[in-house]
Amino acid sequence: MTEPTIKDFEAAIAELESIVKKLEEGDLTLEHSLALYERGVTLSRYCHAQIEDVERRIELLNERGELKPAPVGLGADATSRRGE
Amino acid sequence: MQKEECREARDAGTFLILHSTFFIAAASFSSLRAAMASLFDLPFEEPEPEPLLPAEPAIVRDAPAPAASARKERVVYSVSDLTARIRGVLERDLPELHVEGEISNCRQWNTGHIYFTLKDANAQIRAVLFRSAARQLRFRMEDGQHVIVRGRVEVYEAKGEYQIVCDRVEPVGAGALQIAFEQLKRRLEAEGLFDAARKRPLPTLPRTIGVVTSMDGAALRDIITVLRSRFADARVVLRPARVQGEGAALEVARAIRAIAVVRGIDVVIVGRGGGSIEDLWAFNEEIVARAIAACRVPVISAVGHETDFTIADFVADVRAATPSAAASIVAAHRNDVCTKVHRLHDRMHALVRTRVTAARGRVHAASGRTALAGWPGRVAMRARHVFEMRHALQRAMRGRIDRATRDSTALQRRLEARDLRRRVGLARTRAVAARGRLDGLLQQRRHRLEARLGAAAGRLEMLSPLAVLGRGYAVCWDAGGRHAVRRADSLQAGDRIHVTLAAGRVDATVTETHPDDNTRSDPQPS
Numbered sequence: 065m066t067e068p069t070i071k072d073f074e075a076a077i078a079e080l081e082s083i084v085k086k087l088e089e090g091d092l093t094l095e096h097s098l099a100l101y102e103r104g105v106t107l108s109r110y111c112h113a114q115i116e117d118v119e120r121r122i123e124l125l126n127e128r129g130e131l132k133p134a135p136v137g138l139g140a141d142a143t144s145r146r147g148e
Numbered sequence: 149m150q151k152e153e154c155r156e157a158r159d160a161g162t163f164l165i166l167h168s169t170f171f172i173a174a175a176s177f178s179s180l181r182a183a184m185a186s187l188f189d190l191p192f193e194e195p196e197p198e199p200l201l202p203a204e205p206a207i208v209r210d211a212p213a214p215a216a217s218a219r220k221e222r223v224v225y226s227v228s229d230l231t232a233r234i235r236g237v238l239e240r241d242l243p244e245l246h247v248e249g250e251i252s253n254c255r256q257w258n259t260g261h262i263y264f265t266l267k268d269a270n271a272q273i274r275a276v277l278f279r280s281a282a283r284q285l286r287f288r289m290e291d292g293q294h295v296i297v298r299g300r301v302e303v304y305e306a307k308g309e310y311q312i313v314c315d316r317v318e319p320v321g322a323g324a325l326q327i328a329f330e331q332l333k334r335r336l337e338a339e340g341l342f343d344a345a346r347k348r349p350l351p352t353l354p355r356t357i358g359v360v361t362s363m364d365g366a367a368l369r370d371i372i373t374v375l376r377s378r379f380a381d382a383r384v385v386l387r388p389a390r391v392q393g394e395g396a397a398l399e400v401a402r403a404i405r406a407i408a409v410v411r412g413i414d415v416v417i418v419g420r421g422g423g424s425i426e427d428l429w430a431f432n433e434e435i436v437a438r439a440i441a442a443c444r445v446p447v448i449s450a451v452g453h454e455t456d457f458t459i460a461d462f463v464a465d466v467r468a469a470t471p472s473a474a475a476s477i478v479a480a481h482r483n484d485v486c487t488k489v490h491r492l493h494d495r496m497h498a499l500v501r502t503r504v505t506a507a508r509g510r511v512h513a514a515s516g517r518t519a520l521a522g523w524p525g526r527v528a529m530r531a532r533h534v535f536e537m538r539h540a541l542q543r544a545m546r547g548r549i550d551r552a553t554r555d556s557t558a559l560q561r562r563l564e565a566r567d568l569r570r571r572v573g574l575a576r577t578r579a580v581a582a583r584g585r586l587d588g589l590l591q592q593r594r595h596r597l598e599a600r601l602g603a604a605a606g607r608l609e610m611l612s613p614l615a616v617l618g619r620g621y622a623v624c625w626d627a628g629g630r631h632a633v634r635r636a637d638s639l640q641a642g643d644r645i646h647v648t649l650a651a652g653r654v655d656a657t658v659t660e661t662h663p664d665d666n667t668r669s670d671p672q673p674s
Contacts (some may be wrong), residue, residue: 073352077488080496087500094507098500101500104493105493119575120382123385124382124388125387131410134386138386
C-alpha cells in the first residue's frame with residue numbers, strides 16, 4: 065500500500081498516537097477534530113494494511129545469494145503447506 | 149654420564165619422555181641448532197631446514213675420548229665445543245617433554261611467535277611458541293596462567309642460552325575453552341561490544357525474519373513451529389549454516405553477513421539447539437561475535453538451552469533462552485504492535501464521536517432559534533398571505549427536518565463506515581434517538597407557532613380593512629387579483645376585475661370607465 069504522506073509504519077503509528085493525544089486534550093474546533101480524524105483513519109488503515117501485508121512463506125538463501133522457496137515440509141508441520 | 153643427567157633431570161621433577169636411542173646421529177639436530185641461532189636474533193622467524201654443519205658430528209664423536217683418558221691428561225674444551233656438547237646432550241636426552249609452570253613475561257611479536265618464561269617457585273626457563281603452533285591456541289596466553297607445555301629443550305650456542313620450543317600449551321585447571329571464553333568476553337566487553345547502549349530495539353513491525361541455523365537441527369523446527377502458531381503470516385528467510393565442527397564459526401559469520409543484506413529482512417535469529425560446550429563453540433568465536441555486532445538489523449541470539457550463555461548472547465541485541473523463545477519474542481512483539489494500532493484507532497474514534505455528538509446538539513439548538521425568530525412579525529404584516537405563509541413555513545420546517553435527518557443519516561453512515569461493527573448498533577440507536585428528539589422538538593415548535601399564527605390571524609381579521617366589507621363596501625381587484633383598483637383610469641373597457649364582497653367574490657368585466665366621475669357609480673345615496 066502506497067500512501068505518499070506516510071513515511072513508514074513507525075512514522076504512521078507515531079502520528080496516530082499524536083492525533084489521539086491532541087483529540088484527548090480537546091480545545092479543537094469541530095472542523096479541526098474531523099480533519100484529524102480523517103488523517104487518523106488514513107493512518108490506521110495504512111497500519112492495518114502493513115500488518116496484513118506479509119506473504120507467508122519460507123525461503124532459502126543459498127550460497128550465491130539467491131532466494132529459493134524452501135522445500136515443502138520444512139519445519140515439519142502440516143500447516144506449512146496451507147495454500148500450496 | 150648421559151644416564152646421570154637423565155637421573156638428575158628426573159630428580160628435578162621434570163617429566164621426561166626419553167627415547168631409547170640415546171645415540172641418535174647428532175646430525176639430525178643440526179637443523180634444530182640452526183633454529184636456535186635464529187631464535188635469539190630478534191625478530192625471530194620460524195626455523196627452516198638448513199644444510200648440516202660439517203663440524204657437528206665430529207664433536208659428538210670425539211666427546212667420549214677426553215672422558216676416557218681423563219686420568220692421563222687434562223682436556224681443555226673450547227667454549228664452542230662445550231656449548232655444542234651441552235646442546236648435544238640436552239637436545240638428545242630431552243627429546244620431547246611436558247613442563248608445568250606459570251607463564252610470565254608473555255609477549256606476542258608481530259611475526260606471530262609468542263615468547264614467554266615458564267616458572268615455578270624456584271626456577272624459570274625461557275620458552276617460545278612459534279607462529280604455526282600459536283595459531284592452534286584456543287585461548288590467549290597471559291601472564292600468571294598455570295599451564296602445561298609440550299616441547300623440546302633447545303640451546304642457542306651464540307648466547308649460551310637454552311629454552312623450550314613449545315608445540316602445545318594447555319591451561320591447567322579450567323579448560324582451554326573456558327579460559328578462551330572468559331578472555332574473549334573480557335576483551336569484547338572492554339571494547340564496548342556488550343554495552344546496553346549498543347542494543348537495538350526490535351523492529352516496530354517485524355514481518356520478514358532471517359534465520360541462521362543448520363537445516364537439520366531442532367532449532368529450525370522449533371522456530372518455524374512457534375511462528376506458525378503465533379505469527380502465522382511471517383515470512384522467513386533461512387540461511388543454512390553448519391553450527392558445529394571445524395569451520396562452523398566461519399560459516400555462521402558468513403551466513404549472518406549474507407542474510408543481513410537481503411531486502412526486507414527486519415530481524416535475524418541466530419542459533420542452534422542444545423549441546424556440549426564444544427558443540428556450541430562456534431557461538432563463542434570472535435568472528436561470529438563480530439558478524440553479529442556488524443549486522444545491519446537487530447540480531448536475536450538463541451543458542452542451546454536456558455543455562456547456556458555464549459559470547460553471541462552477549463553481543464546480540466536480544467538474547468533468547470532457546471530458539472523457540474526467540475521466535476516467541478518476535479511474535480509477541482508483532483502482536484503487541486497490532487494491539488496498539490487497534491487501541492489507538494478505537495480511542496481516536498471514541499473521542500471524535502463524543503465531539504461530533506456534542507457539536508450536533510449545539511448546531512440544532514442554535515439553528516432552531518435564529519431561523520424561527522421573526523416569523524410571526526412577518527406573518528402579521530402580510531395578512532393577505534397568511535395561509536400561503538403558513539404553508540411556506542411548514543415547507544421550510546419540513547426542509548429543515550429533512551436536512552437534519554439527512555445530516556443525521558450521513559453522520560450515522562460515517563460512523564458505520566469507520567466504526568468496528570459492534571459500535572454500529574450503539575451509534576444507530578443514538579442516531580435514531582437523536583433524530584426522534586429533534587423531530588419532537590421541531591414538532592413542538594411548529595405547534596406553538598401555529599397557535600400563535602392562528603391568534604395573530606384572528607386579531608388581524610378584527611382590525612383588517614376587510615372587516616369594512618361587512619358594512620357594504622367592496623374591494624375591486626385587478627385581473628391578477630394582486631392589486632386593489634383605486635383609479636378608474638387604471639382600467640379599460642374589457643378588463644377583467646374581481647370584486648371582493650363581505651360574502652363571496654364577483655368576477656366582472658369592465659364595460660365603461662369614467663375616470664373623472666366620482667358620483668355616478670356611487671351606490672344609491674341613502
